[in-house]
Amino acid sequence: MRQKKYILPESEIPTHYFNIQAVMPNKPLPFLNPATREPLKPEDLYPVFVEECARQELNQTDEWIPIPEPVREQYAAYRCTPLVRAYELEEALGTPAHIYFKNESVSPAGSHKLNSALAQAYYAKKEGITNITTETGAGQWGGALSYAAKKFGLDCAVYMVKVSYNQKPYRRSIMQTFGAAITPSPSMSTRAGKDILTKNPNDQGSLGCAISEAMELALTTPNCKYTLGSVLNHVCMHQTVIGLEAEKQMALAGEYPDIVIGCFGGGSNFSGIAFPFLRHNIQDGKKTRFIAAEPASCPKLTRGKFEYDFADEAGMTPLLPMFTLGHTFKPATIHAGGLRYHGAGVILSQLMKDGYMEAIDLQQTETFKAGILFAQTEGIIPAPESCHAIAATIREAQRCKETGEQKTILFNLSGHGFVDMSAYDQYISGELQDYKLTDAELAKFMESADKLNA
Amino acid sequence: MRQKKYILPESEIPTHYFNIQAVMPNKPLPFLNPATREPLKPEDLYPVFVEECARQELNQTDEWIPIPEPVREQYAAYRCTPLVRAYELEEALGTPAHIYFKNESVSPAGSHKLNSALAQAYYAKKEGITNITTETGAGQWGGALSYAAKKFGLDCAVYMVKVSYNQKPYRRSIMQTFGAAITPSPSMSTRAGKDILTKNPNDQGSLGCAISEAMELALTTPNCKYTLGSVLNHVCMHQTVIGLEAEKQMALAGEYPDIVIGCFGGGSNFSGIAFPFLRHNIQDGKKTRFIAAEPASCPKLTRGKFEYDFADEAGMTPLLPMFTLGHTFKPATIHAGGLRYHGAGVILSQLMKDGYMEAIDLQQTETFKAGILFAQTEGIIPAPESCHAIAATIREAQRCKETGEQKTILFNLSGHGFVDMSAYDQYISGELQDYKLTDAELAKFMESADKLNA
Numbered sequence: 010m011r012q013k014k015y016i017l018p019e020s021e022i023p024t025h026y027f028n029i030q031a032v033m034p035n036k037p038l039p040f041l042n043p044a045t046r047e048p049l050k051p052e053d054l055y056p057v058f059v060e061e062c063a064r065q066e067l068n069q070t071d072e073w074i075p076i077p078e079p080v081r082e083q084y085a086a087y088r089c090t091p092l093v094r095a096y097e098l099e100e101a102l103g104t105p106a107h108i109y110f111k112n113e114s115v116s117p118a119g120s121h122k123l124n125s126a127l128a129q130a131y132y133a134k135k136e137g138i139t140n141i142t143t144e145t146g147a148g149q150w151g152g153a154l155s156y157a158a159k160k161f162g163l164d165c166a167v168y169m170v171k172v173s174y175n176q177k178p179y180r181r182s183i184m185q186t187f188g189a190a191i192t193p194s195p196s197m198s199t200r201a202g203k204d205i206l207t208k209n210p211n212d213q214g215s216l217g218c219a220i221s222e223a224m225e226l227a228l229t230t231p232n233c234k235y236t237l238g239s240v241l242n243h244v245c246m247h248q249t250v251i252g253l254e255a256e257k258q259m260a261l262a263g264e265y266p267d268i269v270i271g272c273f274g275g276g277s278n279f280s281g282i283a284f285p286f287l288r289h290n291i292q293d294g295k296k297t298r299f300i301a302a303e304p305a306s307c308p309k310l311t312r313g314k315f316e317y318d319f320a321d322e323a324g325m326t327p328l329l330p331m332f333t334l335g336h337t338f339k340p341a342t343i344h345a346g347g348l349r350y351h352g353a354g355v356i357l358s359q360l361m362k363d364g365y366m367e368a369i370d371l372q373q374t375e376t377f378k379a380g381i382l383f384a385q386t387e388g389i390i391p392a393p394e395s396c397h398a399i400a401a402t403i404r405e406a407q408r409c410k411e412t413g414e415q416k417t418i419l420f421n422l423s424g425h426g427f428v429d430m431s432a433y434d435q436y437i438s439g440e441l442q443d444y445k446l447t448d449a450e451l452a453k454f455m456e457s458a459d460k461l462n463a
Numbered sequence: 464m465r466q467k468k469y470i471l472p473e474s475e476i477p478t479h480y481f482n483i484q485a486v487m488p489n490k491p492l493p494f495l496n497p498a499t500r501e502p503l504k505p506e507d508l509y510p511v512f513v514e515e516c517a518r519q520e521l522n523q524t525d526e527w528i529p530i531p532e533p534v535r536e537q538y539a540a541y542r543c544t545p546l547v548r549a550y551e552l553e554e555a556l557g558t559p560a561h562i563y564f565k566n567e568s569v570s571p572a573g574s575h576k577l578n579s580a581l582a583q584a585y586y587a588k589k590e591g592i593t594n595i596t597t598e599t600g601a602g603q604w605g606g607a608l609s610y611a612a613k614k615f616g617l618d619c620a621v622y623m624v625k626v627s628y629n630q631k632p633y634r635r636s637i638m639q640t641f642g643a644a645i646t647p648s649p650s651m652s653t654r655a656g657k658d659i660l661t662k663n664p665n666d667q668g669s670l671g672c673a674i675s676e677a678m679e680l681a682l683t684t685p686n687c688k689y690t691l692g693s694v695l696n697h698v699c700m701h702q703t704v705i706g707l708e709a710e711k712q713m714a715l716a717g718e719y720p721d722i723v724i725g726c727f728g729g730g731s732n733f734s735g736i737a738f739p740f741l742r743h744n745i746q747d748g749k750k751t752r753f754i755a756a757e758p759a760s761c762p763k764l765t766r767g768k769f770e771y772d773f774a775d776e777a778g779m780t781p782l783l784p785m786f787t788l789g790h791t792f793k794p795a796t797i798h799a800g801g802l803r804y805h806g807a808g809v810i811l812s813q814l815m816k817d818g819y820m821e822a823i824d825l826q827q828t829e830t831f832k833a834g835i836l837f838a839q840t841e842g843i844i845p846a847p848e849s850c851h852a853i854a855a856t857i858r859e860a861q862r863c864k865e866t867g868e869q870k871t872i873l874f875n876l877s878g879h880g881f882v883d884m885s886a887y888d889q890y891i892s893g894e895l896q897d898y899k900l901t902d903a904e905l906a907k908f909m910e911s912a913d914k915l916n917a
Contacts, residue, residue: 010532013539016470078464085467086547086842093540097614115569117842119881159839160551179633182884185891186838384640385613388540388571427573427881430636437639 011096015258017089022081026128027249028065029284029356030242031072032291035363037242037355038330040067041317043461049327057227057235061132065243074246076128077135083127083160087116088250092258097386099406106409107264108402110422111255111282114389118183120424121278122153122238125247129236130157140233142166142226144194144219146274147173147346147394148180149424150238155189168194168222171214173346179428194219201225201323216350217322217336224325239275239347240320240329240354248281251421256285259419266297266419268405272397273301273310273368274347276354282421287365299366301357302401304348304376306341306444309334310361310368312451318352318458328461331358334446335454341444343373344432345393351454369401372443376400377436380426392424393432465550469712471543476535480582481703482519483738483810484696485526486745489817491696491809492784494521495771497915503781511681511689515586519697528700530582531589537581537614541570542704546712551840558860559869561718564876565709565736568843572637574878575732576607576692579701583690584611594687596620596680598648598673600728601627601800601848602634603878604692609643622648622676625668627800633882648673655679655777670729670804671776671790678779693729693801694774694783694808702735705875710739713873720751720873722859726851727755727764727822728801730808736875741819753820755811756855758802758830760795760898763788764815764822766905772806772912782915785812788900789908795898797827798886799847805908823855826897830854831890834880846878847886 030036039048054063065074076084095108113121133141141163145151151167158165167189174181174193181191194214195202201221205212212218220237227235237244259265269286271279279301289295301310309332318333320326331352338351353361360366373393380396382403383389391399398420409416426433435441484490493502508517519528530538549562567575587595595617599605605621612619621643628635628647638645648668649656655675659666666672674691681689691698713719723740725733733755743749755764763786772787774780785806792805807815814820827847834850836857837843845853852874863870880887889895 010473010536010539012473013536014473016472018470019464019466019468082464082467085464117838156839156842178888179881179884182888182891183844183881186835186844186884186887188839381640384571385610385642388610390637390640425881427633427637427879428884430633430640430882433640434632434636437636 013094013096015092015261017254017257019085021257022084022088023076023250023253025073025075026246027253027285027288028068028072028074028246029288030069032288033359034291035359036069037359041328043328057224059129059132059138059234060136062129062243065246066241077131080127080131089254090115092255094262095387098383101382101386102403102406102410104406104410105413105415106406107415107417108406109259109262109419111251112422113251114422114425118149118153118156119427120149120153120392121248121251121281122150123157124250124281125238125244125277126153126157127160128247130161130163133163133234134161138163138232138234140164140166140230141236142223142233143236143238144168144216144223146170146216146349148177148184149347152180152183152187154236155184155187159188165189166226167191168196168219170194170216170219170346172342176431177428183428194222196222199225213342215322215339220321221323221325224321239277240352242354242356244277245280245354245356248277249284251281252283252285255282255419264417267416268298268300268418270300270302270398270401270418270420272348272394272423273303274394275350275352276357278421278423280354280357283366290365300401301366301368302397303368303370304343304345304397305370305372306343306446307334307349308370308446309351309353311370312446314455314458315358315362316458316462318461320352329355331355332361333458334451335457337457338454343444344429345373345397347394348397371397371400372445374436374441374443377433377441379403389422390426391422392426393429395423467548467550469546469715471708471711473539475711476538476542477530477704477707479527479529480700481707481739481742482522482526482528482700483742484523486742487813488745489813490523491813495782497778497782511678513583513586513592513688514590516583516697519700520695531585534581534585543708544569546709548716549841552837555836555840556857556860556864558864559867560860560863561869561871562856562860563713563716563873565705566876567705568876568879572603572607572610573881574603574607574846575702575705575735576604577611578704578735579692579698579731580607580611581614582701584615584617587688588615588617592617592686592688594618594620594684595690596677596687597690597692598622598670598677600624600670600803602631602638603801606634606637606641608690609638609641613642619643620680621645622650622673624648624670624673624800626796630885631882637882648676650676653679667796669776669793674775675777675779678775693731694806696808696810698731699734699808699810702731703738705735706737706739709736709873718871721870722752722754722872724754724756724852724855724872724874726802726848726877727757728848729804729806730811732875732877734808734811737820744819754855755820755822756851757822757824758797758799758851759824759826760797760900761788761803762824762900763805763807765824766900768909768912769812769816770912770916772915774806783809785809786815787912788905789911791911792908797898798883799827799851801848802851825851825854826899828890828895828897831887831895833857843876844880845876846880847883849877852877
């Protein structure tokens with residue numbers, strides 16, 4: 010019988026996170042204080058962030074950061090996650106390509122997000138924090154943080170982008186089941202939310218706005234810190250457990266990937282699968298291609314600009330050097346809520362600029378078509394976000410069919426879609442719309458970033 | 464680091480199903496033709512059932528039935544499933560008991576049901592069948608059969624109990640994503656459905672009625688066979704892969720269960736976890752207790768009678784010797800749709816009668832409370848059905864706390880609850896009601912069975 014899954018024992022759960030900053034030929038540019046334009050030091054981030062996370066964020070020297078044992082112990086509930094050979098998807102496509110996927114959907118919260126949530130909650134607890142807060146788009150990150158907070162005995166408050174709050178009631182219930190308090194954003198509970206609702210009472214929210222609200226709560230609540238589920242360097246680093254495991258598992262399969270693919274919102278799951286392999290491009294002359302799959306409605310890597318910009322809508326964060334669509338960007342209400350963010354992580358933006366990775370943009374109907382083929386062949390109904398990675402994988406596999414090349418493709422299945430079935434329903438009934446950001450919209454949103462770089 | 468999960472490689476996927484009929488001290492009584500009261504032979508079941516399944520159904524001699532390689536190959540998408548030590552549930556309860564669970568929620572359809580669906584679809588395909596049909600309550604079995612049918616190239620039509628069709632739209636979408644056609648039952652598409660709707664246009668359906676409709680479709684459609692997801696002997700036998708794996712995994716953990724627990728609808732997941740261990744009670748003098756956890760609203764084992772009864776509402780099936788509440792039983796609309804069936808499987812009924820197993824009944828609020836504690840400690844949101852097994856486990860663990868006994872408890876986590884979040888929502892908001900079958904209701908429903916045994 011052919012081997013379908015490559016499994017590692019719990020003893021192989023990584024002991025260290027891989028900090029790609031330490032090996033990047035061009036280090037990321039500094040975060041800037043928006044008022045003084047001075048580069049930030051870790052201490053400048055302490056008021057908002059857990060201190061250990063702030064130090065990791067700006068650590069450009071240590072290649073390996075030890076994973077605390079209590080975090081590894083929590084990882085053991087679901088890690089090591091399986092690496093799976095997608096034989097039946099290959100057969101359905103008639104491709105000579107070998108397709109593998111790393112199945113992060115098996116985590117308690119249903120996605121890779123828990124890899125960082127557990128680390129952040131642990132560090133918070135260790136520093137004597139009692140409350141953590143965050144934003145969530147699709148609800149994947151919020152669900153993960155809710156669970157992680159419960160595991161380490163913290164109270165958790167989540168601002169959930171309003172369109173997702175209404176589109177995805179099951180995700181809200183998941184967070185509540187794990188014991189968190191959920192507020193739809195924009196809300197009247199913060200000044201940032203009030204300002205937005207005053208301008209537009211029907212505002213459906215954005216990740217940028219929800220970030221502003223959560224940050225404001227952290228700054229105005231004693232013993233409360235803010236946590237983020239993507240974009241930031243320490244979050245991307247926590248996700249490298251994905252690729253570190255995958256590297257060992259690919260070796261068990263006797264293969265090494267020619268192409269590595271992840272969907273792309275702020276960059277966390279992409280970083281997780283890509284960085285451990287990318288280090289071999291940097292250090293060992295490997296030639297793997299890294300492809301980020303983003304929605305056509307939110308094309309920060311394919312059509313955004315590399316500029317300093319705020320990470321949130323209200324402009325409360327430091328200025329980050331990143332590919333951005335402008336921090337006032339309002340995304341179309343596609344179902345891949347986790348990909349509706351205006352900027353790319355700082356590390357990823359630098360790697361993109363330096364040609365270490367590429368990006369493509371996809372319409373959502375193509376991604377759901379890919380997701381259904383994947384469900385019917387490999388048996389896992391993917392999250393709408395993950396459908397982008399699958400659609401990009403299928404494009405590459407079809408290219409192999411045309412050229413006859415037997416490439417090895419690895420993608421990250423970032424999460425399952427069991428709580429996104431209404432989106433599948435819409436696709437199946439032919440009601441799902443495509444959205445593409447127009448040039449005029451792009452120019453308008455970019456003004457908010459361009460002004461900061463003038 | 465303590466070991467959390469016990470994992471077996473794909474090579475350890477069982478090669479044979481365990482047929483407990485061959486080793487039972489008292490064999491199950493025969494199925495009867497309702498008109499002639501003659502015992503049935505396998506051939507009598509061929510018009511409705513896949514022939515191999517009909518032969519397995521009445522096979523009381525072969526202890527081990529080989530699992531076809533194409534079925535094992537499909538099992539490899541998710542098997543062997545993990546056995547997990549519930550350390551954090553133990554700690555939350557402060558119990559000296561060792562609690563283990565077999566995690567069947569990792570299957571593509573989200574529950575153990577796929578174990579039999581793949582076997583039945585494979586046998587159907589091998590016999591040249593092109594269409595299969597079935598009923599589904601909670602949607603777990605329907606989802607599993609939809610996926611299995613797709614894997615073996617069969618068309619699949621599912622009658623879904625109307626209350627679940629409306630309560631669980633996500634389950635419907637899952638079946639459609641896997642490519643099946645879904646009809647809410649009772650429907651006007653069959654004579655059985657029409658009869659019920661004529662009497663009561665607002666009938667919310669029952670498994671018994673949906674079975675009648677699916678059987679009618681099979682009997683009136685060329686090259687179409689009926690499949691069942693529980694109750695029948697061959698279905699329970701297919702599920703023994705669960706316990707066979709668990710036996711090896713418990714050995715890896717260096718333990719043997721004092722108590723084995725499963726939730727109970729028709730008996731399939733209970734059989735799966737119990738039979739392989741129960742054989743050692745029969746053959747090797749082990750003293751493991753086997754506890755079936757059923758809802759107080761549908762207490763066939765705790766309050767039903769052992770009688771001959773129909774397996775469906777309209778009386779189209781053979782007469783089966785089983786613990787029953789009467790085939791006209793109308794269940795309360797509890798969320799554990801998969802447990803709302805009026806009868807217990809024939810093998811299970813005989814084992815119950817002979818004292819090899821016990822049963823308890825539970826109110827649904829107790830089960831959801833248990834499910835939330837499990838989610839917050841072990842990270843998996845359980846299906847409402849599985850919450851019954853968890854609640855029963857917690858009762859036993861608390862008993863150990865009182866007595867100080869360090870018993871080893873194993874339960875089957877039959878499925879996850881990601882598509883049942885509206886039920887959790889109701890529980891969290893305090894809106895969930897308890898239901899207990901009254902003596903008067905029981906007496907009324909039992910008349911339909913009593914008449915057949917007069």
